[in-house]
Amino acid sequence: MIDDAAPADLVLRGGPVHVLDPADTRGEAIGVRSGRVLAVGSVTELEPLIGPATTVVELDGRAVLPGINDSHLHASWLGALWPHTVFGGGTPDGPLVSTDAERSAALLRAGELLASLGITSYTEPGIGPGEDAGTTGSFGSAVLDAYRALDAEGLLRARVNLLLLFGLVDGASRTEDILAGIQSARIATPHPERFRIAGVKVFGDGIPPMRSAYIHGGYVDGSHGELLIDGAHETQREANLRTVIRAAHHAGLQVAVHATGDRTIDLVVDAVRDAMAERPADLRHYLVHADMLRPTTVPELAGLGMGATLQAGIAAFTGEWAAAAFPPEVGAAPWPLPALIDGGVNATLSSDAPVLSPDWRTEIAAADRLLGPAEHPRARMHELLRRYTAVPAWQDHAEAWKGTLEPGKVADLVVLSADPDDVGPAGIPGVAVERTYLGGEVVFDASTEPVEAGA
Numbered sequence: 001m002i003d004d005a006a007p008a009d010l011v012l013r014g015g016p017v018h019v020l021d022p023a024d025t026r027g028e029a030i031g032v033r034s035g036r037v038l039a040v041g042s043v044t045e046l047e048p049l050i051g052p053a054t055t056v057v058e059l060d061g062r063a064v065l066p067g068i069n070d071s072h073l074h075a076s077w078l079g080a081l082w083p084h085t086v087f088g089g090g091t092p093d094g095p096l097v098s099t100d101a102e103r104s105a106a107l108l109r110a111g112e113l114l115a116s117l118g119i120t121s122y123t124e125p126g127i128g129p130g131e132d133a134g135t136t137g138s139f140g141s142a143v144l145d146a147y148r149a150l151d152a153e154g155l156l157r158a159r160v161n162l163l164l165l166f167g168l169v170d171g172a173s174r175t176e177d178i179l180a181g182i183q184s185a186r187i188a189t190p191h192p193e194r195f196r197i198a199g200v201k202v203f204g205d206g207i208p209p210m211r212s213a214y215i216h217g218g219y220v221d222g223s224h225g226e227l228l229i230d231g232a233h234e235t236q237r238e239a240n241l242r243t244v245i246r247a248a249h250h251a252g253l254q255v256a257v258h259a260t261g262d263r264t265i266d267l268v269v270d271a272v273r274d275a276m277a278e279r280p281a282d283l284r285h286y287l288v289h290a291d292m293l294r295p296t297t298v299p300e301l302a303g304l305g306m307g308a309t310l311q312a313g314i315a316a317f318t319g320e321w322a323a324a325a326f327p328p329e330v331g332a333a334p335w336p337l338p339a340l341i342d343g344g345v346n347a348t349l350s351s352d353a354p355v356l357s358p359d360w361r362t363e364i365a366a367a368d369r370l371l372g373p374a375e376h377p378r379a380r381m382h383e384l385l386r387r388y389t390a391v392p393a394w395q396d397h398a399e400a401w402k403g404t405l406e407p408g409k410v411a412d413l414v415v416l417s418a419d420p421d422d423v424g425p426a427g428i429p430g431v432a433v434e435r436t437y438l439g440g441e442v443v444f445d446a447s448t449e450p451v452e453a454g455a
Contacts (some may be wrong), residue, residue, distance in 0.1 A: 004174055007051025008033050010411070010440055013043045015059030018421045019405040020386050030064055032411040035439035039407055055257040062434060063419040065385065065413030067120025068360050068403050069392035072288060072309045072350035075124055076103065076159070077138040078358060079110030081296050086355045087317055097137040103146040106138070111157035115444035117359055118414030118433040120158050121392065123350075123403065125256060125288065126165035126201035127132050129181065130173065142144075151195040159194055159412070161199040161396045163256055167229070170203060173232050175240040178202065182247050183247045193410070198396065199254030199283070204264040208291055208332060209321040213261030215292060219325050225261055225269075242271040245285075249275035254283050254397075256309075262333070268302050276304060284346075285394060291315070291322070293336040298343035307346040307376060310337055312367035313356045321351045335370045341383065346394050349387045360388050361429040363434055369424030384425055411440035 013029035017040050029046040031038040039046060065422060080096035096104045116124065127147070131139035144164075150156050166181030167173025178200075187197040205227055206212025214225040229244070231237030245268065247257045255272075259265045265287060272285050286307035287293070293308070301308065315335050323332040336423055340347040351358045364384045374380035393403025402410050419434040436444040 005103075006033070006049075008038050008046075008049040008054050010055045010057070011046055012057040012059055012064055012413070012415070013046060013052055015062045015064065016421065017064040017405065018066075018385070018420070019381070020389050021404045022407055024382060025110055030405060030413070031273060032437075032440040032453070035411055035441070037405050037407050037411050040405055042248070045306055056277075057415075059415070064405070065118070065414050065416065066327040066389040066403060067414055067436065067438065068118045068388050068411050069121035069124050069348075069403065070114075070119055070350050070358060070360065070388070071348040071392040071395055072125050072311070073114075073119075073122040073353045073358055074126075075110040075114070075137070076106055076127065076143045077136060079106030079108070079355040080136070080138050081108065081354045082113060084354070085357055087314075088356075095135065095137045100142065101148065103137070103143055104150060105151060107143075107146055108155065108157075110262065111155075112444075114358060115157045115438075116433060116446075118416075118436050118444075119360065119439050120412035120414070120436065120443075121161065121396070123161040123163065123198075123392070123396070125163050126169060127162055127164040128136070130165045130167040130177065131169055134169065139165060147195060148189075151189065151191060156194060157438065159402070159438075160196070161398075162195070162197050163199055163254075163428045164197060165201050167203055170206065170228070172207070173203060175244060178244045179247055182244070182251050182253065183256065185251065185253065186332050187253070190213050193398075193401065196309070196396070199256065200248050200253060201288075202241070202248075202257045204241060204257045204268060207260050207289070207318075207322075209318050211325050213292060214267075215261040216263045216266075217330060218327075220327055227264065227267075238267055241267060242274070245271040246278075246424045249281065249283060249285070250279055252281065252283065255285040256288050257285070258288045262290045262292040262294050262297075264295060265293055266292060269297060269306070270304060271332060272304055273300070283298075284397065286395060289314075290336050292333040294333070294365065295339045295340070298336075298339050301345045302343050303338075306371040307312060307348065307391075308336070308340060309348045309350045310335075311350055311352045311356070311363070311394070312337075312370055313363050314352060315370060316366045317356070333431070337367065338371060347387065348392045348395055349384065350392075354424050359429070360430065360432055364388065364425050365429050374425075378421050380426075381420050381425055385420065411437055413437040
């Protein structure tokens with residue numbers, strides 16, 4: 001039943017509309033007014049919302065989903081590097097961007113690419129002074145300034161959730177620098193639904209294939225990795241990581257920790273538990289990658305309200321490489337998504353672009369392969385889609401206003417050439433993105449904007 005009969009600004013009708021809410025609602029038409037979803041229902045139910053000024057789009061069987069939310073995507077680096085990716089080869093040496101104009105151009109280029117993929121929100125995971133001397137130029141404070149300037153001009157083509165970085169990307173960080181950054185963090189933004197600074201990114205360790213993830217056991221060479229934070233010995237480094245997590249929590253900042261080794265993951269969870277005991281708060285701290293998450297840790301994550309963001313494409317690409325780092329009788333840990341789903345943890349799927357392409361369709365197909373055969377293919381499809389839409393909205397503290405196509409939420413939509421239910425996860429990479437709406441406004445239309453090579 002449509003309660004509000006005033007005309008809509010926009011109506012899309014004649015194709016499956018997947019709300020992706022917990023009830024798994026599906027309609028065949030959607031109405032939008034003032035940038036928000038007005039209603040989802042049948043074509044007949046939405047007919048009264050069509051007035052003389054309403055734009056009506058005939059879907060002709062095409063499908064509508066909530067806009068895609070990539071919860072871990074380096075847009076500044078992506079825009080400077082594309083169409084190259086780290087795993088795809090061709091990564092140049094030296095600075096990628098050196099001037100304010102180049103930084104802005106990289107962000108705008110990334111925005112165009114993401115719009116062409118139906119991505120309407122993303123988390124930029126680590127921008128700030130820790131990388132002011134970084135070799136690429138893609139992670140320092142000047143990039144944050146570029147984001148603020150583009151937001152002020154209304155030029156961002158996706159909603160951005162940004163994490164501050166006071167240490168190094170994949171390098172040793174100084175505790176005093178991180179603590180000073182947390183104390184002086186300026187997170188207020190004028191348009192938080194468009195550009196929000198959420199908290200802080202901390203690099204806990206490296207990655208299993210390089211034997212730099214911090215683990216309880218040992219690699220084939222007898223080493224066990226170490227934490228990427230200063231300290232004269234392991235005990236001090238562990239204490240320092242706990243200290244920065246506690247400080248960020250007490251400052252009211254969300255903490256995303258790059259944690260791949262099981263020892264790092266357990267340490268982070270322990271630190272969050274202690275911080276929560278001192279100051280209960282719904283900050284939704286989360287693990288980034290979580291490659292070697294142990295099943296016994298899952299209930300703790302759920303109980304603490306923590307999340308995780310995973311990358312199926314990277315897990316698939318590096319699987320054999322990672323397994324070779326461990327003794328044959330040990331082997332690499334299984335991909336943690338099944339355990340996280342079963343344990344009720346808000347785990348998201350993401351690309352980590354430009355490590356790989358930002359194309360969510362290939363990530364969903366990769367996740368499906370890693371999960372194995374599905375007893376209920378449609379339920380599997382929707383589970384994976386929700387981890388690219390509704391669950392990232394939770395991670396962004398934004399589930400009240402984005403992530404699903406429920407009335408009152410922002411009209412961030414993607415129109416696909418076919419229904420995901422018909423093609424399943426394996427077929428989704430072959431489905432075209434035909435149009436992307438951000439707040440009810442078209443930011444990509446395949447009929448007028450050619451997709452850049454490599455997308």
